[in-house]
Amino acid sequence: PKNLPFFSRMFYSKWMPFSYRVAKMIIADSECTKNDIIEYLKISKEKIKVIHLAVSKEFSPRNQNEIEKIKAKYKISGKYFIDVGTIEPRKNLPFLMKAYAATVKSGIEEKLVITGKKGWYYEGLFRLVKELNLENKVIFTGYADDIDIPALYSGATALVFPSLYEGFGFTPLEAMACGTPVISSNTSSMPEVVADAGILLQPKNEKKWAKEMIKISKDDKLREVLKNKGLKQAKNFTWEKTARETVRVYQEVLK
Secondary structure (H helix, E strand, O other): OOOOOOHHHHHHHHHHHHHHOOOOOOEEEEHHHHHHHHHOOOOHHEEEOOOOOOOOOOOOOOOOHHHHHHHHHHHOOEEEEEEOOOOOOOHHHHHHHHHHHHHHHHOOOOEEEEEEEEEEOOOOOOOOOHHHHOOOOEEEEEOOOHHHHHHHHHHEEEEEOOOOOOOOHHHHHHHHHHOOOOOEEEEOOHHHHHHHOEOOOOOOOOOHHHHHHHHHHHHHHHHHHHHHHHHHHHHOOOOOHHHHHHHHHHHHHHH
8 A cells, every 4th residue: 555645545445346346257467466356355266367468569679770769869878778667666666776786886888767757756766866876877768658668678688677566567578579688576477477588586686686687788698588588478468369358258247
């Protein structure tokens, strides 16, 4: 609850139960979400169907000319790591800043690009950037146009995504579909989405994250392996598959 604004807390705690208590069936977007529904809402597993989501076909590798054009639009130069998502506590960005600060001390070239709108409780993050003397290394693009994000992914050395919780890991899936190597937390739904196609790490070990970021920065072969694995893994998630499985649930309920 502490990670949500007041009105969101009221909605999820007071109003949502009217819906899920009377539903004939609940569709969860991951096994992780299903397990949480069972544990926290005390709903029978027989009432829950897991249907994975997908990402738009717009998420695909982009050519260098397009990448450079979009980098210029957002005032990005040289190599960079990227994190995409609303700036909020769940995304664990203060942790990422500390891990990134250690990579900067090692001498790697990559900047850190944070793409996403301000959500809530973000003021401390900006203070931390100053405290770590990273003002010239961290780039906050703010909200980015949807059409630009595939190129931002494509130009990155890697996605670095230490999120504490995701019902479904859209961001790692988007990155993999663009051929971007992924370093992600190993929590919630991320192992389901990323599987063995990325580097999965416990999201509280700064030294381990820094070590893997430095490694992926320097190892061309590793990046190529993860790129190919990620592209293959992303093909397992399609909206057509999601739609067919959703129709099947509706048919079952209607019977």
